[in-house]
Amino acid sequence: MDKNSQLSAKQSMLSLTSPTKLHVIPNENKITKRKGKSTLGNVTNTINRPKLIAKNGIPPLLRRSSSFFREESPVHEPLSGTGYNSIDQETNPDRFIPQVHHSQNTKCIDLEEDPEEIKPPPNASPFKHLSAQTKKMFKQKVANACGLDMNQRILQYMPLPPQPSLDRPIFSIGSRQTYKFDSKTNALAKLRKINTNPERILDAPGFQDDFYLNLLSWSKKNVLAIALDNSIYLWDGESGDVNLLVELKATCTSLTWSDDSCHISIGKNDGNVEIWDAETMTHVRTMRSGLGVRIGSQSWLDTLCVTGSKSGEIQINDVRIKNHVVQTWERHQGEVCGLSFREDGIQLASGANDNTVMIWDTRQNNDPIWTKRNHKAAVKAISWHPEITNLLATGGGSLDKHIHFWNTTTGNRLGTIDTGSQVSSLHWGQSYSKHSGCMDTEIVATGGTPNNCITIYNYETKFKVAEIQQAHDSRIVSSQLSPDGTTIASVGGDENLKFYRVFEERRKRKYLDDRTHRYTDKLDTKSHENDEPQRSPSKGTYIIR
């Protein structure tokens, strides 16, 4: 009586929760009779069940009605029938594992032991139970077919490993501790306020919106040269006067002031470079590269003018001699769009459309010391730090958007900034930080889409400290820093030349000159050094210095 009443209570509860699940089973079996019967009938049925199975070997009606499983729930005694897994029954009384001919029972047990496996809750519908079971068996079968172990996963770390710079160096200096320039790092990087309005806007009609060209140059004597279509204009920073230097027959593709700020070299579409005297406004000479392709970048070192061509050659021209091509480097595979001599002239950095940065030793022939292939787009922006001689910053084009910092002595990458836009130019600068009480090293980058902004980063922390959004209406193609290092002149596809004040004046760092025992200002000597007559034009003097 006791047992019966307990069971009946349970049974009635079940039928309450899912009365509709009692399906009509169109079969000749005894179970069919149960459908309308009272709970008592079920009790008798449970006792009958083992017999039933023993008779057929496999449970009947397995495929016909899932309600069968539900009604199994009150069975608590383990069933020894072949279709039943006794372990399963103990842990999960309402679960049924049908016999599968091809899979071993042991495997099934393994699955059951898996604690992470999501089991349907006990009161879920039988369909859910069946589908969970089927899914598991399916997985098991697939795993077996592939010869895999179900309990093991092979996982791969998906993010791509960083890009290596491929080429090996010609010689290895070995590892060396990087020299830290300023030990007082600013822990709290603060946003800096800069005037987001341009100090001056000049119209630049006919400016070529071509990323690979360098059509802007600011001399140390504060004269800004710009090429507008075929004409070269000079804007005097002191007086604000604009003069037309020359109207060329071919399109101008690059222009650069020489170190003495008196001469200007103009690279042209046809591969020739013209040198003009800016003071007398006269043509001095024409150098023919003999390549027949445009000269997109140039850099001066005293009397040497280095030109980079569209076909990837870098030519070193000595402007004094008749056969001006002293050396030709043919390592770049794409148009050379960035060229810059280090201040002392020992190294030259070049960036090209083959996405590489090469650092050359000017005392060696033929091969670069380092080839860096970390950029994923053309490298136009190249800037040497004015005081730390072996620190170079390079910026990549619209697919790359990164600035990389290099130690050009050891070849190490010192840091990376993701700018989020094309980097068309880079300039080093400084600002006074109240927090650390010294000048912070900063770098300004000009960009393209989406914001066409001029952005200033702190070099130590690599954080963005200031930004001028929408500095131009279109992408910024080139920019130059004024000789005093405070103002950036940028020109973009919107044919405007805008002047923004982004840095503070370079603080005069005092250096004690041993021989004369007087303080000299390094920056002053730099700007006047071209007037010093004792400076020999050969490269050797630079190395000693």
Place this chain on the structure above:
Amino acid sequence: MDLISLKGSTRIVTEFFEYSINSILYQRAVYPAEDFATVKKYDLSLLKTQDTELKQYIREILRQVHRWLLGGKCHQLVLCIVDKDDGETIERWKFNVDSHSNKNDTDDDMNIPLEETQKEIRAVLRQITASVTFLPELKNEGNYTFNVLAYTDSNANVPLEWTDSDSKEIAKGESVQFKSFGTSAYSVGAEVTYKF
């Protein structure tokens, strides 16, 4: 298993992975030599990358592996050197991790002193370095990259960065077994398979 010894052991194993991955990447020139600097470790001069990006990448991998190891969920780590052009695995460096706690053997001599472990690790790392002599030359220098696989239990927690993969076995490859080392909680074996 004592929790402290388990944590310490896991750290030793993870650290060993870090140095072996760095060594392999340097020895097989997957990354340029100038990115690496010598460091003293296990009384050896080992090369470790100085490139922040790569350092971070390896750190991210090992942080997860460390977690799995602590949970006893990871039993193999594989470093594949892959040709960039066709994605073919050229070399497969396998590190088996056997956890003693799994085997339920109650041997008391599992408490291996640290010096012993270090000595064994030194031997393994020397073998990895020396393996350059017999491994075939990687002809297309600079054209290789690497992948890391982890063999885990099916119930291990998997972060988003990790996905299921095939085993990237090298068909008809030659295998060379290295020495193994043991800590109080694990024993780690190494093996390289390469295309012959």
